[in-house]
Amino acid sequence: MIEFKNVSYSYNVVDADGNAVDKGGVSNINLTIADGEFVVLTGGSGCGKTTITRMINGLIPQYYKGTMDGTVELDGKDISETPIYEIAKHVGSVFQNPRSQFFNVNTTDEIAFASENQRRVPLEIKSSIRETASSMSIERLLNRNIFELSGGEKQIIACAGINVLSPDIVVLDEPSSNLDFYAIERLKEILQDWKAQGKTIIVAEHRLFFLRELADRLLIMQNGEIIHELNKERISTISSAETEKLGIRPLRLDDLQTDFQHREQSDITITLENFCFSYSDGEHGIDIPELEVPSNSVIAVIGHNGAGKSTLVRNICGLEKKFKGVMRYGKKTLKNKERLHNCYMIMQDVNHQLFTESVKDEAVLSITDASLSEEEKEKKALDILSQLDLYEYADIHPMALSGGQKQRVAIASGLASEKGVMIFDEPTSGLDLSHMKQVSDELIKLRKLGKTVFVVTHDLELILSCCDRVVHLEKGAVMENYDICESNILKLKAFFGKEAM
Amino acid sequence: MEKKFEIKDLITVGVFSALYFVVMFAVACFGFIPIFMVFTPFLCPLVAGIPLMLYFSKIKHFGMITITGTLIGIIMFVIGHPYPILLFCIGAGLLTEVILKMGNYQSIKHCVAGSAVFSLWFLGMVIAFFFSFREAYFASIVDGYGQEYVEAMKSYTPTWVFFAMIIMCLVGGAIGGLLGAKVLKKHFRKAGMA
Amino acid sequence: MEFGVCSDKSKAFIRLDPRSKLLLLMAISIIMIGGTTVGIEGVLRIICAAIPFLLLLSIRQYKAATIYLLLLGTALFCEKQVAPYTHGMCNIILMMICGLITRFVAGYMMGWYTVKSTSVSEFITAMEHMHCPSFISIPISVMFRYFPTLSEEYKSINDAKRMRELGHPLKQPLTYVEYILVPLMMSTVRIADELSAASLSKGLSAGEKRTHICEIGIGSIDIVAIIGSITMFVLFLVY
Numbered sequence: 001m002i003e004f005k006n007v008s009y010s011y012n013v014v015d016a017d018g019n020a021v022d023k024g025g026v027s028n029i030n031l032t033i034a035d036g037e038f039v040v041l042t043g044g045s046g047c048g049k050t051t052i053t054r055m056i057n058g059l060i061p062q063y064y065k066g067t068m069d070g071t072v073e074l075d076g077k078d079i080s081e082t083p084i085y086e087i088a089k090h091v092g093s094v095f096q097n098p099r100s101q102f103f104n105v106n107t108t109d110e111i112a113f114a115s116e117n118q119r120r121v122p123l124e125i126k127s128s129i130r131e132t133a134s135s136m137s138i139e140r141l142l143n144r145n146i147f148e149l150s151g152g153e154k155q156i157i158a159c160a161g162i163n164v165l166s167p168d169i170v171v172l173d174e175p176s177s178n179l180d181f182y183a184i185e186r187l188k189e190i191l192q193d194w195k196a197q198g199k200t201i202i203v204a205e206h207r208l209f210f211l212r213e214l215a216d217r218l219l220i221m222q223n224g225e226i227i228h229e230l231n232k233e234r235i236s237t238i239s240s241a242e243t244e245k246l247g248i249r250p251l252r253l254d255d256l257q258t259d260f261q262h263r264e265q266s267d268i269t270i271t272l273e274n275f276c277f278s279y280s281d282g283e284h285g286i287d288i289p290e291l292e293v294p295s296n297s298v299i300a301v302i303g304h305n306g307a308g309k310s311t312l313v314r315n316i317c318g319l320e321k322k323f324k325g326v327m328r329y330g331k332k333t334l335k336n337k338e339r340l341h342n343c344y345m346i347m348q349d350v351n352h353q354l355f356t357e358s359v360k361d362e363a364v365l366s367i368t369d370a371s372l373s374e375e376e377k378e379k380k381a382l383d384i385l386s387q388l389d390l391y392e393y394a395d396i397h398p399m400a401l402s403g404g405q406k407q408r409v410a411i412a413s414g415l416a417s418e419k420g421v422m423i424f425d426e427p428t429s430g431l432d433l434s435h436m437k438q439v440s441d442e443l444i445k446l447r448k449l450g451k452t453v454f455v456v457t458h459d460l461e462l463i464l465s466c467c468d469r470v471v472h473l474e475k476g477a478v479m480e481n482y483d484i485c486e487s488n489i490l491k492l493k494a495f496f497g498k499e500a501m
Numbered sequence: 502m503e504k505k506f507e508i509k510d511l512i513t514v515g516v517f518s519a520l521y522f523v524v525m526f527a528v529a530c531f532g533f534i535p536i537f538m539v540f541t542p543f544l545c546p547l548v549a550g551i552p553l554m555l556y557f558s559k560i561k562h563f564g565m566i567t568i569t570g571t572l573i574g575i576i577m578f579v580i581g582h583p584y585p586i587l588l589f590c591i592g593a594g595l596l597t598e599v600i601l602k603m604g605n606y607q608s609i610k611h612c613v614a615g616s617a618v619f620s621l622w623f624l625g626m627v628i629a630f631f632f633s634f635r636e637a638y639f640a641s642i643v644d645g646y647g648q649e650y651v652e653a654m655k656s657y658t659p660t661w662v663f664f665a666m667i668i669m670c671l672v673g674g675a676i677g678g679l680l681g682a683k684v685l686k687k688h689f690r691k692a693g694m695a
Numbered sequence: 696m697e698f699g700v701c702s703d704k705s706k707a708f709i710r711l712d713p714r715s716k717l718l719l720l721m722a723i724s725i726i727m728i729g730g731t732t733v734g735i736e737g738v739l740r741i742i743c744a745a746i747p748f749l750l751l752l753s754i755r756q757y758k759a760a761t762i763y764l765l766l767l768g769t770a771l772f773c774e775k776q777v778a779p780y781t782h783g784m785c786n787i788i789l790m791m792i793c794g795l796i797t798r799f800v801a802g803y804m805m806g807w808y809t810v811k812s813t814s815v816s817e818f819i820t821a822m823e824h825m826h827c828p829s830f831i832s833i834p835i836s837v838m839f840r841y842f843p844t845l846s847e848e849y850k851s852i853n854d855a856k857r858m859r860e861l862g863h864p865l866k867q868p869l870t871y872v873e874y875i876l877v878p879l880m881m882s883t884v885r886i887a888d889e890l891s892a893a894s895l896s897k898g899l900s901a902g903e904k905r906t907h908i909c910e911i912g913i914g915s916i917d918i919v920a921i922i923g924s925i926t927m928f929v930l931f932l933v934y
Contacts, residue, residue, distance in 0.1 A: 015693055057896045063509070064892075088898030099847075100889035103899065105840050109816045112908045117898035122908045147843045228911070319854050345858060351881060352848070353855035355874045357687050373887060376777065399692035399881055486871075506830045506901050509891040515888045519877065522838070523845050541845055548872055555880050559887075564830070579717070581806025583724045583799070629728050630795070637729045638794045653787075687715025688877050694884050 002056060002169070003199070004031040005216065007070035008061060008224075009051060011086055021402065025066060026051045026224040026347065035168070036414035038195055041204040042248050044432045045402070046369045049204040051224075053171040055079065056202060058087040058190075074169075081461045090117055092162035094429060098154035107144045107157050114165040119444060125164065132163040138192070145176050150305045151349045152183025156482040159190045171201045176207050177430035180305050180458045180495055184210050198366045208243075209499055212236060212251045216440040220246060249433050253500040258489070268294040270421075270452060275325040286311045286476040293469055293481070295329065295420075298443050298453045300463045302483075302495060303473035309456045312473065313423045317343045329420065344414035345423040350406045354398040359409050362398055375467055388442070415449070423454045424448055428462050440466040446499035460496045510565060517556035518569040522576065524549045543669040546620030551684055553619065557612045558685060563602060565677015566615070570594020570622060582626055588626025593618060609682050616678030620670045624663070631663040662686075707812060709753040712911050713821035715920040716809045719746060723925040724802045726931050735934045739927050747804035754812045761802045765771040771795035815839045824911070829901055837890070844886065845879070852878045 010025035025050040032041055041049035054060040061080050062402035073080040074090065092114070095101040098429030104110040110297065115125045133139045140158060155175055160171055176184050179342050188210045194201055195214060199306045203211060208218075220228040228246060230238065238259070240250040250256060282448065286308040286455060303309050315323050318339035327334045334342060342388050345355055356362045372380065377494050385391045388408045393401060398409050406425065424443070428436045434464035436459070443466045446453050457463060462486070465469065470492055476497045482488045494501040522690075528545045560566065574590030597619040604611025639651045709746055711719075723743045726736075728740060751760040774793040815836065824830050854873055856862060862871040899905075915919075 013693070054892075059892050059896060063895055083900070084895045085898040085900040085903060090897060093893070093897075095889070095893055095894040097889060099844070100886045102888070103836065103840060103894050105815055105843065105899070109909070113899075114897040116905045116907060117900070118901070119904065119906050122906050122910075125906070125908050145843075147847070155894060157700070314854075317858060318856065340858065340860070343858075345854075347851060349851065351885070352878055353849040355856075355859075355861065355878065357691060365861070368860070397688065397691035397693075399688070399694065413859070420760035508833070508895055508899055508901055509887075511830060511833040511901060512837050512891045512894065513887050515834035516841045516883050517889070518834060519841040519845060523842065524876070524891075551872070551876050552880050552883070555884070557884065559884075568830060568834055571831060572838060575831075575835065576838075578724075579806060579809055581720070581724070581803035581809075583728050583802060584721060609934075629799075638798070639734075681842040684873065686910050689880075689884075692881070692883060695880065 001035055001075060002031075002202075003073045004029045004035040004052075004055070005071050005073070007055065007068070007072055009055070009068045010065055011066045013063060014048055022067065024048070024051070024224070025106065026221075028173055028225065029070075030121045031226070033200060035200055036198045037268075038191075038214050038216045039203070040208065040215040040218045041202065041221060042208060042218065043207065044247065044434055045404075047221040048224040049221050050173050050446055051200060052221075053093075053204050055175045056169065056171050057091045058082065075137045085117060088114065088166050088167075089165075091169045091171060092167040093164065094155065094158045094170070094172040094175045096156070096177050098151045098178055102146055102187060105146055105147055106463075107149070110146060110157055111142075111161045111164055114161050118165070128164045128166075129160075135193075136160055136163065136346075137321065150183075151178040152180060152186065152305060155179060155183065156186060156190070159187070166351070167199075169202070170194060172201070172203045172205075174205055174430055175203065176205060176210065178426075181495075182304055185497065188214070191272055206249050206430065208249050208251045209253050219252075220248060220427055222247075226370045243495055244433070247433055249436070253460055253493070253496060256461065256464055258269065258484075264282075266294050267296045269293065270295045271328040272316070272403075273326050273328065275315060277310065277311060277323055279311075279318060284308055284311050284476075285286070286315070286473070288312070288476075288478055291471065291478055291481065295452045296447060296450055296467055297468040298447050298455060299469040299471055300467040301454055301456045301471050302458070302463070303471065303479075306310060307401070307473040308476040309473055310425065313475075314346065314427050316343050316421065317423060324326045339421075342419050343421040343423060344417055344419040346407060346410045346414065346427060347426060348409045348427075348429065350403075351399070353413075354406060358395050359385065359398055359401070359412075360394040362409055363412045363416040366413040368417060380447050382417060383411075385414050387415070387445075388412050404431070407439070408442070411446070415446075420450075421452045423456075425456050426458070427455065427457045428457065437460060437465065443467075459492070460500060506562075508565070510561065513556075513559050514565050514568050514572075515553065517559070518572050520552045520558065521569070522573060522672060523547050524552055528694055540669070542620075542666045543673040545623065546616070546670055546674035547677040547680070550616040550620070550674055550679075551681040553616050554612055554678055554681025555626060555689065556683055557606070558689075560601065560606050563598060563605075566598045566601065566619065567591065567594040570597070570619070573622060575626070577626065583629040583630050586622075586625035588621040593620075593622035595652075595686070596621075613675055613682065614677035616681065617671045617674035620674035620677075621667065623670050624666060627663070627666060631660055700781050707754045709750065709823050710800065710914070711750075711812070711920060712913050712917045713809075713818050714825060714913070715917040715924075716805075716813065717821075718924045719920055720802070720805050720809060723747070723752045723805050725890055726927060727798050727801050731930075735930055739931055748799055750808045750812075751804065754808065755810055756808070759804070759807055759811075763800065766796060766800055770800075814909075816907070817911050820907045820909045820911050823907070833899070833901065833904055841883075841886070843882075848879055848882045849875070 007029040008027040010019055010022040013023050015021050024046055041052055043049055044119050051060065054064060058079050062084050064362065079087065080368055102110050103113055111129055112125050133142055141157060146154060147399045175187060179187065193212055205211065212235060216232050218230040219226050233479055238251055240252060240255050243250045269292050271290065272288060275286055275288040275291065276398060284306055300317055301309050301312060315325060316339065318336040327339055354362060357363055360381055363384055364377050367380060367415055382391065382394060385394055388411060389414060390408055393405065398406055398464060418492045426484060427439050431439065440462055443453055455467065467484055471478060472495060484492065525545050528548045529541055570590040570593055574587040577586045587682065597615045600611055600615045600618055639655065641652050723746065726739050726743045748760055748763055751763065770793040773789060778789050780784060817837050819832055856874055862874045863870045
């Protein structure tokens, strides 16, 4: 049993001027989670759900420094007085970012890692790894290099490690953020197994649809407090319209609504020709002799993991040096180099594409028009920033901003460069409802500005709210290429599995 | 050691040592262009000094830099560098540690000095070329070629080159440290990350 | 530079314990650098030069073994047959280069073998068997885990840089370095933080001993290697 008794917590952080400030956290949490219960925590970014998970695995207060009141007890023992490695025996954790939660390079070592830390006998660990591998059917993932696995496979390795350690409690902090639909299905099966084994499970999540049949309780948080609590019955019946009113992502995908009003066709087309490319390992290649899409529209690129989506957009951008394919944009024919000059990609991890010391400089840096004076450049940059509600942050360091704001800074620098094609790689992974809507509004805005936008995404809600066209890739080839309209909506939903039908 | 290492410290040591090592390595590869070859002892510490300064700012207690030195030594040895590298790496680490300690891990001046001194491990890679190797090599050819020949050869490969390298390392490391301090101020303080 | 990730036992003819590899490395680097080419020391040098070659063959690194053989052969040939016919500066440069190759290449090749034949977990397990404290073994595992991450991060930063057509390495070297290093450093800070949290929650602790599923052990070949290295040390020091 986990008990939160009147718990308040705030993080101690240092702001840009070097002053210590308190930030975020939770206040007055009273919560009891019974053994074997499946609890889902949700709410906007910064609502405090991650803080709750960190209090269960002991990272708060022992790793993250802050001010804490009240007590959290795990089977009657105070968490703040139990060493983390003791807690780790009883509580397994899965984190949001599959890239940074691994200590080992080899998958088998990683699965064994938590058990090794508990000093279990090696032979015993090995036999549980074998059992786990066959029960989860992941034999092919054993003894591999973790860096060769997809995000979904990495998350499965994390779950396998928990299976081997076999704790009574599992906390998961946004485990689905980086996963596609297949991987989410797998995750759901694993959660189902754990639930059947009687484990207590706590999931902090934005995307909720895969938890509908599993959750016993859904807690909605805001500003560090629990504001709504939904019971099992309510969870299974609540409609998308109602969840939207509560400010959370839907629990079901089958009744999602969309309006087809804003979509009108442009007559200029973009044609990709001879888009064939393969990597030396033979995977993730693409083979697209010709693909025609309307310009000045928002095009969703969908497909399962390894279908070649990233390869396609990388090549649209002109990032692969030896690539031969061309893009015809109206009357222009663009080769690799020229595409690099005309396309701009907002990467999944925007941290990699912000270089300067202030938001304004970031936009100025992208203005390549040599005829402009410094003042004109600055004025233009500020114009763009105000279009994206970033004006007030003009002098702030981009890295001091939140994730969504950073993404907008990247969009701003794309706009400043005046490139015609903007590409987004998974722009809504790990975003809550309001931020997802914001991204969707930004994409629509870009289209109004005359841009052609490609979005690689696994997010059905995003596609329904702003995209005009769908390009469906499978095994490197274009399987479908259609407009989003009433007659095609079933085809689209079918891709997203039985949940969406 | 004043305090036991925490996991956070050890992981900080690991990632920053890796970053430092990779930057060193990358610049050294750049050094395969012949003109730059002579300047590697200067250029490597200069560029690697930038992440090193960020690392210094994350150090909370005694021993972390010495560990970094030891790790670099172990890796260099394992990939086949002659054994003096181990002594140089650990020595440079300890010396840097003492300098940083004198500045209480806060003073920028001490950090810059630390960056200069730490880069001296670089010499561990070349010392064998100058001393033990040179002497042994000349001793081995003296029979065949005669003392005169060996003397002539010695004059072409003077030991002052080694001392010039010491200076290059120190100056490169110090400039790297200053650049690093600038980068910290420009980016990391402003972003609330240091 | 990277260690093998997965130990594939079927591929190697001879499996040495990482500890014997380290001992051999030490022996080779000491004997090859110091010492003359005559008498017992000459014999020891030949043995030390042969060990990396045989070991490279044993893990099917035929290309590396061939390169090593060619390099060493050419250097020896030049030293003995070509150098006597040259004069002045030319002769000295040739002699120096040949000398460097004959004395250092064996060590690097042994290093290459060690890196190629040892997985990270074998190496760490061996270190802990040698009573290496956790404040060395934990950072070293983290380093090996962070190398591939750094290369992934670098690739995306470089892509982003190319997309924005920023910084030319020769025209603006400082800006170029800044645009690569700063995002890389930012990532490092972030990943250090996330990785620490994840490792703690998986029960890693600086003070406690851990077990290892990785199996290493001293076998008969290791005993030969260890006795061999020690004998060579002794002979080298005595003569």
